[in-house]
Amino acid sequence: MKNWDNWKPRQLTEAQWFWFLLVIGALTRIPLLRFSTAETTDTILSLTYFSKDFVQTPRFCILPGYPFLLRVGQWLGWEGALWGRAIAALAGLLFLIPLWNYSKRWVTLEMSGMICLMAIFSPLLWQWSLKAMPDTLFLFLFWWCLERLTSAWIDKEPIAWVVGCLAGSAAACVRPEGFLLLPWVLAVGWRTLPQARFRAGLVLLALWAAPLLFLKEKFLTILVAYREGMGLTSGADQVQFPFLNFVDHFYVYLSQPVYVFTPLIFWFAVLGLSKMVRREDALGESFLKIILQVYLLIFLSRIIPTTYQDRHMMPFLPLLLVAAGYHLQTFLEHWHQNSSLVKKMFWQNGLLTIGLVYTAVFSAAVLICQYDSFGDIKRSAEFLKSLPQDAVIYSDEVPKTQYWSGRKVIPLELPFNPKPGDYLIMHSFYTTRLNYIDENLRARHGASLLHMDESMVVPLLTDVMADPGQQNRITSTAYRFEPQFFQSLIYKIGK
Numbered sequence: 183m184k185n186w187d188n189w190k191p192r193q194l195t196e197a198q199w200f201w202f203l204l205v206i207g208a209l210t211r212i213p214l215l216r217f218s219t220a221e222t223t224d225t226i227l228s229l230t231y232f233s234k235d236f237v238q239t240p241r242f243c244i245l246p247g248y249p250f251l252l253r254v255g256q257w258l259g260w261e262g263a264l265w266g267r268a269i270a271a272l273a274g275l276l277f278l279i280p281l282w283n284y285s286k287r288w289v290t291l292e293m294s295g296m297i298c299l300m301a302i303f304s305p306l307l308w309q310w311s312l313k314a315m316p317d318t319l320f321l322f323l324f325w326w327c328l329e330r331l332t333s334a335w336i337d338k339e340p341i342a343w344v345v346g347c348l349a350g351s352a353a354a355c356v357r358p359e360g361f362l363l364l365p366w367v368l369a370v371g372w373r374t375l376p377q378a379r380f381r382a383g384l385v386l387l388a389l390w391a392a393p394l395l396f397l398k399e400k401f402l403t404i405l406v407a408y409r410e411g412m413g414l415t416s417g418a419d420q421v422q423f424p425f426l427n428f429v430d431h432f433y434v435y436l437s438q439p440v441y442v443f444t445p446l447i448f449w450f451a452v453l454g455l456s457k458m459v460r461r462e463d464a465l466g467e468s469f470l471k472i473i474l475q476v477y478l479l480i481f482l483s484r485i486i487p488t489t490y491q492d493r494h495m496m497p498f499l500p501l502l503l504v505a506a507g508y509h510l511q512t513f514l515e516h517w518h519q520n521s522s523l524v525k526k527m528f529w530q531n532g533l534l535t536i537g538l539v540y541t542a543v544f545s546a547a548v549l550i551c552q553y554d555s556f557g558d559i560k561r562s563a564e565f566l567k568s569l570p571q572d573a574v575i576y577s578d579e580v581p582k583t584q585y586w587s588g589r590k591v592i593p594l595e596l597p598f599n600p601k602p603g604d605y606l607i608m609h610s611f612y613t614t615r616l617n618y619i620d621e622n623l624r625a626r627h628g629a630s631l632l633h634m635d636e637s638m639v640v641p642l643l644t645d646v647m648a649d650p651g652q653q654n655r656i657t658s659t660a661y662r663f664e665p666q667f668f669q670s671l672i673y674k675i676g677k
Contacts, residue, residue: 199295203278207302211271214312217549219557221263225314226581228252229262243403245396247355248316266314274311277301277322280329281500287465288508296534297507303538305545305643306442306496312549316356317493323353325500327363328473334374335468343374347389354393358404359497361397362479364390366472411486421488431485434656442492442643443502444544446537451502454509477501489654492643551640556582558637559609562670563587565633566607574604578612600627600675610669611646620671628676635670
């Protein structure tokens with residue numbers, strides 16, 4: 183009879199974990215790069231960022247880091263959207279490297295591997311790894327910077343600070359939130375390099391000069407977003423009760439992570455964070471003075487603007503995963519210390535399996551239910567390719583329609599006075615009451631319907647909404663399981 187008291191679990195090496203995570207990550211990304219039908223407006227604006235005559239985008243704050251990488255692929259002749267998705271998928275896998283390095287400081291090798299495996303199947307990371315968007319690239323650079331700053335703080339490594347400075351400046355070239363890292367880059371450099379502060383300052387200035395220059399032309403756009411949240415703007419979108427806007431966002435960013443990051447991970451993370459802040463060694467000190475303070479600032483910056491999307495929570499993913507893993511490990515170490523190793527392994531593996539399966543199933547449901555976002559717009563835009571080359575085309579949506587059709591599109595403005603033979607493409611996403619408009623077009627302009635396309639999305643994670651008033655707003659979270667239906671109609675003007 184086997185003696186289980188002397189049994190020891192087999193541990194994977196770092197190399198084995200590396201190849202295992204690489205294979206799993208590749209298998210869940212590469213076959214799905216073409217899975218989503220279409221892309222978001224931000225994607226199109228990134229793909230055409232350096233084509234200044236393409237479309238005016240005064241309300242969008244897109245920095246040139248990600249568009250530059252897209253431009254490199256276009257120079258090489260690769261398909262823009264597919265290349266963008268490949269960059270997003272690669273960045274999502276590279277993010278596992280700093281996540282692995284940081285989690286190893288808190289937990290065992292095995293738990294670090296499980297944390298990275300949870301990250302691979304995380305709904306936010308998986309979803310946006312398959313879209314030509316900068317979110318996963320920013321996450322990788324942002325967390326790489328924090329991990330390197332932690333290493334510089336604890337190990338006093340100058341090279342770690344330089345790499346962290348470089349990663350932080352790159353993150354600031356991708357998303358404005360990257361600039362929140364600058365104060366901590368300065369503070370850690372001042373502490374880590376007491377004998378070379380002048381040279382460190384020159385390095386910092388050289389690496390952050392470009393991001394600060396890029397921010398200059400986008401500063402007013404960012405300022406408008408915060409002024410809107412504070413009720414300082416005018417017009418139909420003016421916030422009447424700014425305090426209630428703050429309160430709404432405060433509670434949403436505390437409650438929605440239970441759903442977005444799955445309940446088991448979230449509650450383990452809450453308990454783990456309470457333990458991490460009480461740790462009294464150098465690692466605990468670095469967590470309090472770097473990681474926690476940076477995330478507190480990001481949290482505060484999120485509750486002021488009126489916009490909300492689940493993907494805005496993605497920077498919090500590594501923090502919650504590490505905290506959840508830390509709690510599970512410390513809990514099992516102190517729970518029933520006299521229990522057998524087999525019993526402890528049973529509970530640990532059981533909880534990890536439940537969390538992983540739930541996360542993977544939820545993520546798969548998100549991908550399936552939201553794969554056709556903007557699909558009707560893309561398919562109807564591609565129909566425009568069949569129209570005569572000299573056709574005059576009006577539309578209530580320009581960037582995506584013009585990009586996917588490859589045709590010049592004229593923005594629809596009132597009063598609408600088309601000529602016979604002109605074309606009009608309209609989308610329910612941008613124009614409500616299409617049935618009424620259809621009757622008006624037929625009666626006044628003799629319009630005939632040439633093409634109609636439809637799409638349906640179930641926004642398990644906040645996505646496109648049929649009601650324009652719910653776009654990028656907190657109210658969209660109340661309709662996560664309500665199917666959203668969209669139409670795109672193409673007319674030919676008869677008179």
